[in-house]
Amino acid sequence: MSPAFLFVVIFAYFGLLLAVAWATSRNANNDSFFIGNKSSHWALVAFGMVGTTLSGVTFVSVPGAVGRDGFGYLQITLGYVIGYLVVAFVLLPLYYRLRLTSIYHYLDVRLGRRAYQSGAAFFIVSRTLGATARLYLVVNILQATILDRLGVPFWATNCVILAMILLYTYEGGVKTIVWTDTLQTTGMLAGLVACVWFLLDRMDVSLAGSLAQMQEAGLARVFDLNVDSPGYLWKQIVAGAFITIAMTGMDQEMMQKNISVKTLAGAQKNMVLLTFVLVIVLVLFLFLGGLLHLYAAQAGVTATGDKLFPTVVMEHLPAAMQLIFFIALVSALFPSADGAITALTSSFCIDLLGVRRRQLDEGTSKRWRHRVHLGFCALFLVLVMVFKWIDSASMIGVILKLAGYTYGPLLGLFAFGLLTRRAVRDRWVPAVVLAGPLLCALLERWQHLLFGSYRLGLELLVINGILVFAGLFLITSPERRGATGVQADTVSSSS
Numbered sequence: 001m002s003p004a005f006l007f008v009v010i011f012a013y014f015g016l017l018l019a020v021a022w023a024t025s026r027n028a029n030n031d032s033f034f035i036g037n038k039s040s041h042w043a044l045v046a047f048g049m050v051g052t053t054l055s056g057v058t059f060v061s062v063p064g065a066v067g068r069d070g071f072g073y074l075q076i077t078l079g080y081v082i083g084y085l086v087v088a089f090v091l092l093p094l095y096y097r098l099r100l101t102s103i104y105h106y107l108d109v110r111l112g113r114r115a116y117q118s119g120a121a122f123f124i125v126s127r128t129l130g131a132t133a134r135l136y137l138v139v140n141i142l143q144a145t146i147l148d149r150l151g152v153p154f155w156a157t158n159c160v161i162l163a164m165i166l167l168y169t170y171e172g173g174v175k176t177i178v179w180t181d182t183l184q185t186t187g188m189l190a191g192l193v194a195c196v197w198f199l200l201d202r203m204d205v206s207l208a209g210s211l212a213q214m215q216e217a218g219l220a221r222v223f224d225l226n227v228d229s230p231g232y233l234w235k236q237i238v239a240g241a242f243i244t245i246a247m248t249g250m251d252q253e254m255m256q257k258n259i260s261v262k263t264l265a266g267a268q269k270n271m272v273l274l275t276f277v278l279v280i281v282l283v284l285f286l287f288l289g290g291l292l293h294l295y296a297a298q299a300g301v302t303a304t305g306d307k308l309f310p311t312v313v314m315e316h317l318p319a320a321m322q323l324i325f326f327i328a329l330v331s332a333l334f335p336s337a338d339g340a341i342t343a344l345t346s347s348f349c350i351d352l353l354g355v356r357r358r359q360l361d362e363g364t365s366k367r368w369r370h371r372v373h374l375g376f377c378a379l380f381l382v383l384v385m386v387f388k389w390i391d392s393a394s395m396i397g398v399i400l401k402l403a404g405y406t407y408g409p410l411l412g413l414f415a416f417g418l419l420t421r422r423a424v425r426d427r428w429v430p431a432v433v434l435a436g437p438l439l440c441a442l443l444e445r446w447q448h449l450l451f452g453s454y455r456l457g458l459e460l461l462v463i464n465g466i467l468v469f470a471g472l473f474l475i476t477s478p479e480r481r482g483a484t485g486v487q488a489d490t491v492s493s494s495s
Helices: 005-023 029-038 043-069 073-098 105-110 115-149 156-168 172-201 208-214 232-251 250-259 264-299 305-316 319-333 335-352 362-390 397-406 408-418 426-445 459-476
Strands: none
Touching: 005 115, 005 156, 005 172, 005 264, 005 319, 029 232, 029 250, 043 073, 043 115, 043 172, 043 250, 043 264, 043 305, 043 319, 043 408, 073 232, 073 250, 105 115, 105 250, 105 408, 105 459, 115 156, 115 305, 115 319, 115 335, 115 362, 115 397, 115 408, 115 426, 156 335, 156 426, 172 250, 172 264, 172 319, 172 335, 208 264, 232 250, 232 397, 232 408, 232 459, 250 264, 264 305, 264 426, 335 362, 397 408, 397 426, 397 459, 408 426, 408 459
C-alpha cells in the first residue's frame, strides 16, 4: 500500500476526531475541561480508559517483548488486578468524599501545602516523561514506515501530530476525551483482533495448535521462579499492584476521567469493568506476540523488540492488513497524549497556579488554561525529539523505569497520609520527596555490591515509596493535621 494513501487515511481519521471534538465541546467551560461537568457515563469512561492505559507502547512493545520474556507480562497483570481493586474501593471513595477536582488537594488537606505542591509537581514530571515516551514510539513507527518515504522530516511529523491533538482537546478537555478515547479504543482493539485472526489464517494453524507451537518454542512461559531475577513471580505481582495504585489511583490523568462520573458507584463499576477488559486485552496482546515470533521464524524475519510487529506487517502482510494496522496504531497513538496534555494542564492550573483557589473569573481562568495547554504541547514537542535522540530498543522498559523513579514519591506521600495519623513539618517535605529517587539511583548504581547476584527490577517503585514514607516519618510530630475522612464541605470550595 502506498505511503500517500496511508497518509490520507490518517488525516481522514483525524477529521473524524475533530468532528467528535466539535460535537462534544460546544458550550464547554472550565468544568467541562477539568471534570467533564460530572456527567460522563461510567461504561463509556471504562472502555475509553482501556486505550489510555494501553497506548501505543502496549500495541508494539508487549508483543515484541514475548521473544525475550515469554508471557511473563501476565505476572505483572495479576498485580494490576489487585491494584485496580485497591483504587476502586480505597482511593475512589476518598476522592468522592472530598469532591476533588485535583486529587492532589488531598495532600494539602492531610499533610500541608508543600506536600500538595510536591505531589502535583511529581505527577507533572511523571506524566510528561511517560506520555512523551509513548508518543515518541508511535510517531517513530509512522515516520519509519510512511513519512520517511514521503520525504517528511521527523520534527515536522511531531509538530503536525501535536497540533492535531491540540486542536481537538483545546476547548472540550475531559468532556471531549471521554468520547474520542472510546472511538480510539475501538479502533485499536479491532486492529488487534484482526491481526490475530489473519496470522492464524496465514500460518494455517488453530488456536490450540499455535499455543502448542509457542510452548515448544519457549514463548509461552509465564512464571519466573528465580528469586534473583528481575522477573521473579512475586516481585512482578507486587510491583504490578503498586504500579497500578500509583500510575492509576494517584495519577491525575486517570482519576480525572473517573471523577468525571457523577456517582462513586458508577466510578467503581468503571474500574471493575476496566480491570476485566484490560486482562482479556493484555492476554490477546501476548498471544499476538507469540504468533508474530512464530511467523517471523517461518518467514526469516530478523527484526526484534519494538520493530518486529511493524516489520511483519509492512513487509509480509497484504495491503488491507497494513491499513488495519495503521488505523489501530494511530488509535493507540492519540490516547497516549491527549489525556496527558489535558491532565497536565488541569494539574498545573489548579495545583501550581491555583486558578480555582484564587477564585478567578471564568474568562481569566480560561486564558490561563489556554496558555498552559499550549506550553505543554511545546514541551511535548521538545521531549519527543529527545527520545528520538535516545532511541531505546524497547520503550516499555524505559517507561516502567521512569515510573519507578517518579511515581515512588507519590506512593510514599499518599500512603503516609492514609496509613498514619501523624502531622509533618511541611517545609521539609520537598527535600524528602527528592531524596527518595536519589537514594534509589544510588541503590541501582551499586546493587552489585549491595545485593550480590540479586538485581532490582520493577520493585524500585515500592522501594522508592518506602524511602519517602520513612523520610516523612522522620519529619513528623504526633499531632494529626487533617483526616482521610474530613468533611467534604471543608475542601470543596478550593479543590
